[in-house]
Amino acid sequence: MSTLVVIVCYLCLLLALGFYSSRLFRGTSKDYFVASHSIGPFLLLMSVFGTTMTAFALVGSTGKSFERGIGTYGLMASISGLVHAAVFFIIGIRLWAFGKKYGYVTQIQFFRARFESDGLGYLLFPILVLLVVPYLLIGIIGAGKTIEPVTAGAFPAIFTDPSIPAWLGGVPPWLTGLVVCVVVLAYVFMGGSRGAAYANTFQTIVFMFMGLVAFVFIVKALGGIDNAGNVAARITEDGKIVQDFRFDKKEGALAKNEPPKPIGRLLEPDQAKELTNVQPHFTRTPIDVEFKKKNPKTGEVSAFERELGIPFLTFLTYLFIPLSVGMFPHLFQHWLTAKSAKAFRLTVIAHPLCIMVVWVPCVLIGAWASGLLPPGIPPPAVLSAMLKLLVGDPILTGLLTAGVLAAIMSSLDSQFLCMGTIFTNDIVLHRAGKEKYSDKQIIFIARAFIVAIVVLTYALAMLAKDANVFDLAIWCFSGFAALFPIVVAALYWKRATKEGAYAGIIAAMVMWFYYFQQSGYGGEYVVGPGIVPAAICFVASAVALVAVSLVTKPPSKETLDKFFPDAA
Amino acid sequence: MSTTESSSGKTLVWGLFLLMFVLHQDKWWWDDGTLVFGFLPVGLAFHAVFSLACAALGWLAIKMAWPHDLEAFAETETTAAEKEEGSS
Known part of the structure; x- marks a missing residue:
């Protein structure tokens, strides 16, 4: 019961922060969508890091390490430190520059202008939404799977149908998912991107700190750091x-x-x-x-x-997956909140360090868990099962569970906000014209769409409640990674054309859907001796983009002058 | 910073970036479960150090390959027409 009280207190604190950030809201759509380009280096680092780390980082990494061992860190974490930082430097700063200069608030606005095509936006919109939705699902599913075991026994008379008998009386996943959705919705609704940036910063600090606290207590319970390795x-x-x-x-x-x-x-x-x-x-x-x-x-x-363990080819080709950050629409939105290009500097340097601080302890806990937990335990439940087993104190367990929720919610908020932003700007305003709506109406439309997407996501999460959080995340990342050649070509290759972009997007998605279907719609899947599908989808997209661009008419001089200022 | 300095700095950063991809494969530790400091498997310790090296490379990239021109381009005053054109 005490565990639950701590978690509820944490959620209330978050709501209070949302309320506070809403008081800083300037009332304009630009402030709601990109915080009026006012976010400094520290908030940018925390919000970008908090957004890229979700249930995937804490719950998924521990579970994957329990399944496959310490190779999980090299597979996803250390390569992400290298690739993410490079993407922030090479892609993020450039996109921020064009966004600031030309007033873009979404990726689609940039692509429409760069490729001189309205239709491209209508093609990209459903793809981005479909790829973000699984990412949202992993947060809600991960939250449900974390809370039930740690609250087991709290309400045996109320929650009588647990996922497994040992968790009788624990808060069921449907209720956790509902509460998490409502809390995130509340502060995003009130404060927009500024609210999300403040909440992300707070939550990122909480989950990094709590992750370390969990590690210290687990090590202590295992008889000290020297014994833990045995x-x-x-x-x-x-x-x-x-x-x-x-x-x-x-x-x-x-x-x-x-x-x-x-x-x-x-x-x-x-x-x-x-x-x-x-x-x-x-x-x-x-x-x-x-x-x-x-x-x-x-x-x-x-x-x-x-x-x-991990097959060598899988380890090698996994490097394509972190490229996904270059195409995350919610990350694009975070980049645009930056006050200046210099605000990116801290993120470029500190992002790999933050990954290390969070992932190394989680991967170790997962590997140690192989010697204590039954091997058949669902991987997403490994972290909470270790906490429950080793750190019996209910208040501490509550604080640590709040840390896991913080990691989850710091991604959900940005994704919900981004869905509202792209729908409002790329569909509604693009079709009707900006002048048709007042700023208040624009914010209302964005909020209404955010509510709709939260309801839809919650319903889907309940249907897919047994999905493996880590595998689902990989499919989502793979789809975005397959689209990465489009953004690179848009920024660095003058010869990239509208038709080439269409071909690249279609090739990426056809290949992605083929492999997704082959995997049984979301299972772990590799091609041949261990090649991850993201690598093949990426190559298919790049080849299609280059081949079609070379045989079609180059973009106009005006467009090239606009997007290649250094060469003009 | 002169163009030559900037160009050689970029080459160095790109070279180190590619070297990091090679180092990331660390085939030489794959079978080794030796514990460093009594608790950290050597394969994990190597990748933790790799993360530190990524941060150092980021710092070097900022020092030697920062896009000053792009920064200046973004910070110059934008006309209403440019913004309107951009978001249309």
Whole structure:
């Protein structure tokens, strides 16, 4: 119960911050959409970082590390530090410059002008919306999966149908999702992009700090930093995967399993000799194993296979996925809030460091969890299960859970706001003309669309409540990454044409949808020996864009002079 | 900063950027589960240091390849006609 009280207090604090930021709102649509280009370096860093890190960073990374080990960090985090910072530098500053100069508030306005095409906006709008919606879903689903286990037992008489029996009385995912949507909606509704920037900054500080606190307490419960490294699952000389320790809740300390508890086995027993005493979650070479899991509702035990480690080609081609930030519409909007180009400097330098601070502890916790939790536990529930098991104190658990919610909500707000912004500007105002509506009416339209998209997203999240948060995020990122050649060509290649842009977008989306369908609509999927679909979609888009651009009429001189000022 | 300095700075930054992609593959640690400082698997420790190097590269890029021209272009006064044209 105390856990829940802490979480509710945190949400109330956030609402108060939303109310405060709404008092700074200047009442203009420009202020609502891009905070009148007034955001300085620190707020920009925090809001950009908070936006790119979601349930994916805390819940997803811990779960993926539990499944595949420490390679998760190199796979997504360290490469993101390199690629994101480069994209902010090469793409972000340039787009900010054109946005500031020509008054754009959305990506589509830029693309329409650069490619001299209205139709391109109508093609891009539904694509961007469809790709952002899964990103929203992962936040709502992630929040639901985090809160239920940590509040288990709080209301046994009210919540009688838990996801698994052990979580009886926990706040169900539908209620958590609803509360999160309402809170985020409230402060975005009131304060627009300035409200989102303030809330993001506050929440980013909260989740970074709480992540570190969680790490410290988990390490303490594991018997100190030196012992924590011994906890991960181990391979025995006869090819079994065993857990050497268990957590004794009565004693509040680790206890040795005598004999070690078998939880699975190598599928190729010949490997046992060379892998004896290896902790597979601390290496990256792929190993196929079989685990057993018990159905929590029926008690039935069944076997399932899992690949630990990461195939080399998957690791190599994953570098395409972080390119997605170049095409995130919500990030474009954050870039445009910057006061000056110099405001980007702190973000370029500190973004990789912030990623490290958040991801290294989470990845370690996930790898250690392999030695304590049952292997069949759903990956998104690993972090909260570790908190519940190791950090029994309800107030501390509440604070740490608030940190997870903070990470989730700091992305949701920007995405909701961005949906309202692109609908208002790229569809309504573009068709009707800006002069038809007053500033108040424009803000009203944006708010109405935000409410509609929140309702739709909530309904979809309830339908897809069992989706794997990490895999869903990867599909969303893959779609945006496939569109990355379009923005690069628009900014750096004079010969890129309208027809080329159409071809690139269509090629990217056809390929993306093909692989998405092949994956069973959102499952983990690689092509051939381990190539991620984003790499193939990216290449297809780039080839189509270049080939078609070269055989079609170049853009007009006026357009080139406008978007290539350094060459004019 | 002279054009030559700026151009060689950009080349250096691009060169280091490409080198970072190569280093990121770190095939040499893949089988190694050795713990650094008693708790950090060496594969993870390498990538944590890699993140620090990314921050250093960002700092270098700002020092040596900052788009001064673009910054000046964005900061110059924009006419209403330019803005109207831009958002149409």
